[in-house]
Amino acid sequence: MTGTGLALTWRKIPERYNLLGSHCDNCGENFFPIRNICPNCRRKGRMGGTKFSGKGVIYSHTFVTSPPTGFELEAPYAIAIVQLAEGPKLTAQIVDGDYEKVKIGAPVEMVFRKIQEDGKEGLIHYGFKFKLI
Amino acid sequence: MNGKTVGIVGYGSYVPKFRIDAEEITRIWGEEAKRVKEGLGIQEKSVPDIDEDAATLAVEAARNAVKHAGIDSKEIGALYVGSESHPYAVKPTATIVAEAIGATPNLTAVDMEFACKAGTAAIQCCMGMCVAGMFKYGMAIGSDTSQGRPGDALEYSAGAGAAAFIIGTENLVAEIEATCSFTTDTPDFWRRPGADFPSHGGRFTGEPAYFKHVISASKMLIEKTGVKPAELDYAVFHQPNGKFPLQAAKMLGIPAEKVKQGLITPYIGNTYSAASLLGLNSVLDVAKPGERILMTSFGSGAGSDAFLIRVLDGIEKKRGRARSLQSYVDEKEYVEYGVYVKHRRKLKSL
Amino acid sequence: MIMRRVAIVGVGMTEFGEHWELGYRELVAQAGVRAIEDAKLQGVKIDALYGGTMAAGKLIGQEHITALIADYMGLNPIPATRVEAACASGGVALRTGYMAVASGMHDVVVVGGAEKMTDVPTGEAAIALGGAGDQEWELFMGATFPALYALAARRHMYEYGTTREMLASVAVKNHANGAKNPYAHFRKEISLQAVLDSKMIADPLTIFDCSPISDGAAAVILMPLEKAKEHTDMPIEILASTQASDTLALHSRKSLTELMATKVAVRRALEATKMTPKDIDVCEVHDCFTIAEIMAIEDLGFFEKGKGGQATLDGETALNSKISINTSGGLKACGHPVGATGVKQAVEITWQLRGEAQNGRQVKGAEIGMTHNVGGSGATCVIHVMKRAD
Structure with missing residues (x-):
């Protein structure tokens, strides 16, 4: 477990469950996760909330065979940087097996999974992962 | 209602x-x-x-x-x-x-x-x-x-x-025209807190548990609504295995063909709380407006909920x-x- | 603003590796004493201490780490300040010390870097290191540091045709250098085939594509150049100290195959010194993973973007070739006690510019050296250009 506390996980629920991000009305760029300040426009930026569709493509990928503490049971697992249809990129696991088919450019969609568990008695952290379409 | x-x-x-x-x-x-x-x-x-x-x-x-x-x-x-x-x-x-x-x-x-x-x-x-x-x-x-x-x-x-x-x-x-339930205290299957796996009564889970409740609830619904088994286009039952629903249908005078579309346990196993609902889901995926469906669930312990459903144009x-x-x-x-x-x-x- | 010229007058480091018998405080004391002796500082008042450490809280349960260093080096009551920038902690500590001397705030400054990493299991060290990336959006998802660099490597392979052999050739070259360095964690050569055949950690990176988890410390003593000449015949002047930042998370970058922070920092360093990459004789780059060295030698301008892998495979970065990269063995073979690395790079370049590099790893006629120290997956980059003062 990586030290994420209860309140930390709780605050992230909207982003982790529903891919909520930010949109700058000034420059038009979308961001994930939520940012308060547009890095392009800074004080001229007009940031508002947006919800991403959950569709995207694989931008890069790897297959983790040496997991950190807390991910032993899930290993081996695929991790990718996914570029969302709306522009922003994010890091997520690719589930449902068959790493051979995980390629740059492959279309993916969001699924809802357990990300981590704080041991057998602790909190279960849920959120997005992606699967090949 | x-x-x-x-x-x-x-x-x-x-x-x-x-x-x-x-x-x-x-x-x-x-x-x-x-x-x-x-x-x-x-x-x-x-x-x-x-x-x-x-x-x-x-x-x-x-x-x-x-x-x-x-x-x-x-x-x-x-x-x-x-x-x-x-x-x-x-x-x-x-x-x-x-x-x-x-x-x-x-x-x-x-x-x-x-x-x-x-x-x-x-x-x-x-x-x-x-x-x-x-x-x-x-x-x-x-x-x-x-x-x-x-x-x-x-x-x-x-x-x-x-x-x-x-x-x-x-x-x-689809309209749910009627529903009714049949419930008794029947210890056929249970899991105590902290236990990893459920315990069950083997053959006791059959006749006095599954069949008694499924048949009773279904018959209650049929009597209550006056629908005749022949007027039903599909029947969906709880499906702990691939056999029980067919036997239940037979006992109710419903032909096996009307059960098959809603019988998915043979392919994905018994999904417990989802089992009868996935059966209904499977039927609705193909049913035509006007068709009528009987769905009867079963939960150990024990009880059954029966539903009479009519598919609509929507x-x-x-x-x-x-x-x-x-x-x-x-x-x-x-x-x-x-x-x-x-x-x-x-x-x-x- | 008039800045004073700054020089390194003394350097010291511990051997890097698994120091089962030495704790954090013993390691920093050893490196500190070696640097102070090297600088012949007897009788000179030290004004301040800057220490680079990344994760002492997670690795040994100790924060307030520079107070501990000042204490165990017997330096109380001088001001002691911790600097943290993940794997660039050492380099940024050096830059902070440099600024203190250049500004006239302090005359004699000790810069240390240290990390004690083997007191926790490897999986927990991986978690601690993961904090160098975005804890909430990378590490939380199971993306370890090898995974992040593997994502960069996969993309580099896709965009430029870089191969597994090219990645492996970085490890082979750095092990060859490390074999000549008595301070290195790994002092033996390895074959290309051995790298390719080793255990996969995060595809396409094998265990031999990754720097090890090491213990170690390094220290340098800084003074104004004018005063330095009273202590040593060979002060090493810091000609430029530059730093840049980028997004914390790898996925937020426009490109995965270059580090914008490196490009900005090196541009500023070359502008300040009116040099080109060709002027650099020896460079310690941040090769936490083999792909990191390939991207570094491209971003620093030694090779065109996309050509770093082939150049390494062709031997152009080997000792006394086109540009000698990582004569210490780099992070890969010399080891990577995270906070110590940036300072160790300055120690190695000092030895190279003094002509003191041992065991046949001296770059012939080395006059100008560079250090390149990266934090995380590239969110911090700090660069130093150094030259033997005339």
Whole structure:
């Protein structure tokens, strides 16, 4: 477990469950996760909330065979940087097996999974992962 | 009901991708594959991934249901999740689902448990509350990553899946014409707190439990509504295996062909709280307007909820909006017993 | 603003590796004493201490780490300040010390870097290191540091045709250098085939594509150049000290195959010194993973973008070739006690510019050296250009 506390996980629920991000009305760029300040426009930026569709493509990928503490049971697992249809990129696991088919450019969609568990008695952290379409 | 029309606004399902063939399980326990498959009427069962549980399955089904119904999830006023594998003993699955479909915060939500029939009990709750005008839509979910002790007969059947139904009084795909329940205290199957696997009464789960309750509830409904078995186009029963529903149909005078569309346990196993709901889902995916469906669930302990459902014209325009159950049944990848044991965390050290 | 010229007058480091018998405080004391002796500081008042450490809180349960260093080096009551920038902690500590001397605030400054990493299991060290990336959006999802660099490597292979052999050739070259360095964690050569055949950690990176988890410390003593000449015949002047930042998370970058922070920092360093990459004789780059060295030698301008892999495979970065990269063995073979690395790079370049590099790893006629120290997956980059003062 990586030290994420209860309140930390709780605050992230909207982003982790529903891919909520930010949109700058000034420059038009979308961001994930939520940012308060547009890095392009800074004080001229007009940031508002947006919800991403959950569709995207694989931008890069790897297959983790040496997991950190807390991910032993899930290993081996695929991790990718996914570029969302709306522009922003994010890091997520690719589930449902068959790493051979995980390629740059492959279309993916969001699924809802357990990300981590704080041991057998602790909190279960849920959120997005992606699967090949 | 009570002069008001109530029914199904939309529905959705989810079945994990992995399967284990019954033959692979017989390999471990030295049983005869052919005898087991024929005896239980189960070819293979679904296996959840290591990061899936009843909550994640329920979310996927619920998202499909919202897509299918085409409603604003903020209009869901109640969300009930029936399961016997809730990820937490204390802390609701329903809040996780409500948050993940964007239905929070103006709704009531609670987890239900009644062995394999908590999902249909949730539908009844939503029906009553919608008829009473408490809110526009209610969501009832049955979701399970079913448990079965290694080596037990349940290990061949305990599958994983979820079905979600949105209940309301308008914009319906099917009307629920009537429902009734038959309940007694019958200890055929249970799991004590802290126990990893359920215990059951073997053959006692059959005649005095499953059949007595399913048949009684179904007959009650038939008498109450005056519908004749011949007027039914489909019948869906709780399906702990591939055989019981066919026997129940026979006892009620319903031909086997009317049961087959709603019988999916042979392909994905017994999904416990989701089992009869996935059967109904499968029927609705092909049913035509005007057709009538009998659905009777069964939960050990024991009780059955029976429903008489009439398919409406509204079903046609919503078809294809969300992923079909058949597509989940068809998309599969087989795993070996060792991987299955890891996914289900059946090793004590996990 | 008039800045004073700054020089390194003394350097010291511990051997890098698994120091089962030495704790954090013993390691820093050893490196500190070696640097102070090297600088012949007897009788000179030290004004301030800057220490680079990344994760002492998670690795040894100790924060307030520079107070501990000042205490165990017997330097109380001088001001002691911790600098943290993940794997660039050492380099940024050096830059902070440099600024203190250049500004006239302090005359004699000790810059230390240290990390004690083997007191926790490897999985927990991986979690601690993961904090160098975005804890909430990378590590939380199971993306370890090898995974992040593997994502960059996969993309580099896709965009430029970089191969597994090219990645492996970085490890082979750095092990060849490390074999000549008595301070290195790994002092043996390895074959290309051995790298290719080793255990996969995060495809396409094998265990031999990754720097090890090491213990160690390094220290340098800084003075104004004018004063430095009173202590040593060979002060090493810091001609430029530049630093840049980028997004914390790898996925937020426009490109995965270059580090914008490196490009900005090196541009500023070359502008300040009116040099080109060709003027650099020896460079310690941040090769936490083999792909990191390939991207570094491209971003620093030694090779065109996309050509770093082939150049390494062709031997152009080997000792006394076109540009000698990582004569210490780099992070890969010399080891990577995270907070110590940036300071160790300055120690190695000092030895190279003094002509003191041992065991046949001296770059012939080395006059100008560079250090390139990266934090995380590239969110911080700090660069120093150094020259033997005339």
